[in-house]
Amino acid sequence: MAERANKALTFQELLFRLQRFWADQGCVLQQPYDVEVGAGTMSPDTFLRVLGPKPVRIAYAQPSRRPADGRYGENPNRLFRHTQLQVILKPPPERIQELYLESLEAIGIDLREHDIKFEEDNWEWPVGGAWGVGWQVMLDGLEITQYTYFQQCGGMDLDPICGEITYGLERIAGFLQDVDSIYDIVWAIEPDTGRKVTYGEMRLAEEEQFSAYSFDYAEVPKLWEHLKLYETECLDLLEKAKGMDKMDELTLKRFPVLGAYELALKCSHVFNLLDARGAISVTERVGVMARIRALVVGVAKAYARQGELLAAETKELVAG
Amino acid sequence: MADFLFEIGLEEVPARMIASAEAELKRRVVALLERERLIAAGADAKSFSTPRRLAVLVSGVAAKQEDAAEELTGPSTKVAFKDGVATPAAVAFAKKAGVAVEALKTVTTAKGEYLAALVAKPGRAAAAVIAEELPKEIAAIYWAKNMYWRAGKPERFVRPVRWMIALLGDQVVPVEFGGKTAGAVTYGHRVLFGDAAIKLEAPAKYEEALLTAYVIADVETRRQKIRKALDRVTRTVEGARWREDHGLIDTLTHLTEWASDTSVILGNFEPEYLSLPEEVLVTVMRDHQKYLAVEQGTGNREQGTGKTPLAPYFLAVLNTEADAAGLGVIRHGNERVLRARFNDARFFWEFDQRVPLKQRVKLLENVTFQKELGSYAAKSTRVRELALGLAELVTSRGSKVDAVALDEAATLAKTDLTTELVKEFTELQGIVGGLYAKAQGASQTAAAAIYDQYSPESMEDSVPRTVEGSLLSIADKADTISGMFGLGMEPTGSKDPFALRRAANGIVKILAESTPALPLTLSEVAGRATENEAVEAKVRAFLVERLEFYLREAKGQAYDVVKAVLAAGSDDVRDAIARAEAVTSVRGSADFEAVSAAFKRMKNILAQAVEKGYLAHSPIIQTGNLIEDRMQRTGGSAINPVLGKLSSAVTEAKREIERNGKGNYVASLKTIAQLRPLIDEFFEKVMVLDTNPNVRKGNLLVLQTILADSRQIADFSEIVTAG
Incomplete structure (x- = not known):
């Protein structure tokens, strides 16, 4: 085991390898979205791009904030902010499942040495009117990936549907490096000195302070x-x-549906903070969630409509 | 004759859906082949499944359908021929049937003479029929949750289709579904065999070919192999045994394609975690990790609980196999995950105890039970009052209730909803409350009542262990039901979002099965749960409906027996069960059948009498000494002697039934059955609806009394008799 851990990828190498792998499969590598989100799915690169007929292949690492999950940095397995690697494939290629398994090989997981299971786990984000069916991928008893065939978004049926692969990077790194605490994960190794920079060094202060802030x-x-x-x-x-x-x-294509979406995301994050602060009673909860749902679903519908109108304009242009 | 094999290869199908889908596929394929006259009824068929495939193998499939002839009926001969010449109607019919006019025959039916034509129906090749019909059957398989995967959304299925095999003998049947065309190629275990294609030579080679590719297609074989491997690995720890869990073994069987002696690992965890409650440990292992728990040998049976304590081990069932070193890696990974999970649970367990349940009562004001019905604090107050009221009632009837403990339990019952442990493991609500209460010094009785408050959660689950737990559970459920009914949120059809049926089933089950018995009726439960009379009536009817369900589903009573028994009273759950069981035990006897039929006849005669105005009120009246009164007043003169004899016998029987009491319904029913000769004689000799109004009235009165007296156990006229 120690041998395995020594050869294991650093946190950043893990990210590089996965990004390289998916870039080789034709994914455009996007940068993380710069507004607070609770999950990679909420980034417009997923939530809005899955809408409409346009094919998409995109991958990005997304820091995801869940204020209620914060533990002041004291719990070795829970984080206020963790990192997801999100891969979006619309339409999903025939071999998507095989590609996924190959991506595990690419990060040094020899499947013949492990027990891998695809267990039913259907994903749902009621606030976004979004759901899909899929699995949690279990590797030696550890959930390393959420794999979803996105079916609906913003209350609208998707056609084509979209394959979504979400890797939990901290979990996978912890597994590869065989550490018991997330904070012991080696993030990088300084090439000149061989010094190991840990996850704790990079992020512990953040966990401590943001837990305190949100709670x-x-x-x-x-x-x-x-x-x-x-x-x-x-x-x-x-x-x-x-x-x-x-x-x-011109007015149409400049109309800031994307701006509206950021505002909706802000609401979602503020809601999560209020929730962590214990400020939302269960009664209020339903009501506030309905308000945010109206925003998110409203934006999705507007985005889809804008896309349709712009496509029609282009067609007219071509026809004309 | 040939074998036919169909396999559909899929991305991992959810474990919970596989067994029923496998059975349905087999049923549909067999039905299709029978319907199309390609197999004889009762032909041999076997089905298979793994997470990545469903398959069915049928033997004795004909290469083609037998030729058949079908007789078509046309227009009547009157219309078809005028003066011996074929009319356009005859010509059109011949054309439609594909025969010459001269070849038409005539047939005689009830309506007259008609033209007919014998049309040859040449048998179609089996392959053509299957290719055409099978896709419809596949598409019709029921899945609890479906998905689209292809652009344009041409079909929905449980998961994307990856391949299909359709082999009739050595011939490929090009069945098309989900964008695939069936061939003769299948695939083995993804990791152990890799993605090489396996070409099948013949349908019968299916199982064997997959075995070489690390796939055990037969579910039962896989299940047995898993059990054997579990036994084998557990034996390495002296005195250890794995805790039986059929549901979990079933899930694991449907999560794996392969199983062998080295497909199970025995992991361990730090013994210090055993200080956490067993319920928490088992939930983490079973529900979150799909691990089986391991017990220490029977010598250590814990006092009182009847359960063998856990040992610091767990078992993980793998969808692979490995040598010792390989298993070591996998075990290490699984142990790491479980340790983290237990660590979390211990964190919550300790964290929650910083705020004892008593201090959490106030927090319930901020937890909404239902918008209109208020917070859990409000619910707790209502439930407490209801539970204590019911306790008073049963105490007045001789039950022993610890009212102080019940009060404490009802007050604290919902406080665990504010704990982190319940937020993390929602399935442990109630149980966690009971455990915390015990740890925080509540009385044993109160803690047990809190622990059991949600029991029974299903028809299979056990009822609360104590009277206090039973009263708390009934009060909690009755409050939810009456509250929701009061808001008009009753279950309709298949919609029961608040699981009110389950709650009401729970109340019935507790009243039926708790020990000691709770002397409470359904009316009392309904009556005390609400002050609104209309709601009360609805709740009562709802509970009776669930009693009906309980009698049928849990007690296996026939529909008519249930109806007959409930017509004679539906308030006392245990009494209704006893009556139903008694009726069922005697219903097979010829005498009882005859008496039931006679009662039905009596009821009809009385109904007729009401219709004709001979009787003013409803045909069934309450029991009393009407016959005797009447006999005394008339000196028996107005009553037919045969009827008199019968009524005396009925009165005698009634007395005997009363002597028997609730304890001996079978003897009472035998007494009723013994009335048969007299009843037979009565129907033979007496004209009830006599033309003499006085005689008639007397006869009717006696009939009414007989029915009323006999109805204390069941309304026998509801019993379906062979006659």
Whole structure:
């Protein structure tokens, strides 16, 4: 075991290898989205790009914030912010499952030496009107990947559907390096000195402070105000989006549906903070979630409509 | 005759759906071949499944259907021929049937003479029929959750189709489904065999060919191999035994394609985790990791619980096999995961105890039970009141209840909803509360009642162990049901989002099975759960409906027996069960059948009498000493002697039934059955609806009394008799 751990990839090598692998499969490597999200799925590169008929192959690492999961850096297995590698393949290639298994080989997992199972696990994000069927991929009893065939998004049926592969990078690195604490994961090795830079060195302070912020410091009344402000602006944009059908081409393509989506994401994050702070009673919870759902689903519908209108314009242009 | 093999290769099918889909595929393929006259009824068929395939093998399939002839009926001869000449109607019919006009025959039916034509139906080749019909059968297989995968959404299925085999003898049948065309090629175990194609020579070689490719296609073989491997590995620890779990073994069987002696690992964990409650350890192992728990030998049976304590081991079933070194790597990985999980659980267990349940009562004000029905704090108050009220009632009837413990349990019952452990392991609600209560010094009785408050969760689950637990569980469920009914949120058809049927089933099951018995009726439960009379009536009817379900499903009682028994009273659950069982035990006897038929006849006569105005009220009246009164008043003169004899016998029988009481329904039913000769004589000799109004009235009165007296056990007229 020690031998395996010594040869194991560093955290950053793991990311490089997976990105290289998927880039070789034709995925465009995108940078992480720079607004707080709870999961890679919420990045517009997934949530919005899965809509409509346009084929997409994209991969990106997405830091994902879940304030309620924070443990002040004291729990060796839980993080306020973890990193997902998200791979989006629309439509899914015939060999998508084989490709996935090959990607594991690419990061040094010899499948013949391990026990791998695909266990049913259907993914759902009710706030986004999104769901899919799929598996959690179990490697020697560890869930290393969420594998989903995305079926609906923003309450709309997808056609073509989309394959989504989400790797939990900390878990996989912990497994490869055989460490019991996430904070002991080797992130990088300095080539000149051979010094190991650990995950804890890079991120522990963040976990400590953001746990404290979300559980103890975040000001509840201000958070409610933030929520209201983001929501109002998002709703205003969605109201204006109703006029998209009558916009000229330039106004249409510049209409900031993407901006509206960021505002909706902000709401979602503020909601998570309020939740971590224990400020949302179960009664309120349903109501606030419905408000955010209206924003997220509204944006998805506007995005799909904008895409349709722009495609029609292009067609007219070609025909004309 | 040839064998036919069909296999559909899929990406991993959810374990919970495989068994029923395998059975359905077999049923559909056999039905199709029978319907198409390609196999004889009862032909040999065997089915197979793994997570990546469903298959069926049928023997004795004909190469083609037998030629057949079909007789078509045309227009009547009157229309078809005018003066011996064929009319256009006859010509059109001949054309439709594909024969010459001269070849038409005539047939005589009830309606007259008609033209007919014998049309030859040449048998089609089996391959053509299968290629055409099988795709429809595949598409019709039921899946609890489906998906689209191809652009344009041409079909939905459980998971994408990767390959198909359709082999009739050595001939490939080009069945098309999910964008694939069937061939003669299958695939083996993804890791142990790799992705090389395996060409099948003949359908019968299927199982054998897969075995060489590390796939055990037969589910039962796989299951037995897994059990054997579990036994084998567990034996390496002296005195250890794995804890039986049929559901989990079933899941694991459907999660694996291969099993051998080296497909199971025995891992261990630090013995210090054994200080965590067993319920938590088992939930983590079973529900989260699909591991089997290991027990220490029977010598260490813990006092009181009847359970053997856990040993610091677990068993993981693999979908692979390996040598000792290889198994070591896999074991290490699994141990690492379990240790982290246990660590989390221990963190929650300790963290939660910082705020004892008593201090959490207040927190329940912020946990909503239901928008209109308020918080869990409000629910707890209602449940407490209801439980204590029911306790008073049963105490007045001689039951022993620890009211102080019940009060404490009801107050703390829902507080575990605020704990981290329940947020993490929601399936442990109640159980965790019971464990914390015990650890925090609540009385044994209170802790057990909290622990059992959600029992029974299904028809198979056991009922609470104590009277206090039973009362708490009934009160909790009755409060939910009456609250939801009050809001008009009753279950309809297949929709029961709040699982109210399950709750009501639980109440019935507790009243039926708890020891000692709880002297409570369904009306009392319904009546105390709400003050609204309309809601109460609905809740009561709902509970009776669940009693009906319980009698049929849990007790296996026939539909008519249940109906007959409930018509005679549906309030006392145990009494209804006893009556149903008694009726079932005697219903086969000829005398009882005859008496049931006679009662039906009596009921009909009375109904007729009401219709004709001979009787003012409903045909069934309550029991009483009507006959005797009448006999005394008339000196018996107005009553036919045969009827008199019968009524005396009925009165005598009634007394005997009363003497028998609730304890001996079988003897009482035998007494009723013994009335048969008198009843037979009565129907033979007496005209009930006599023309003399006085005689008629007397007769009817006696009939009413007989029915009323006999109805204390069941309404026998509901019993379906062979006659």
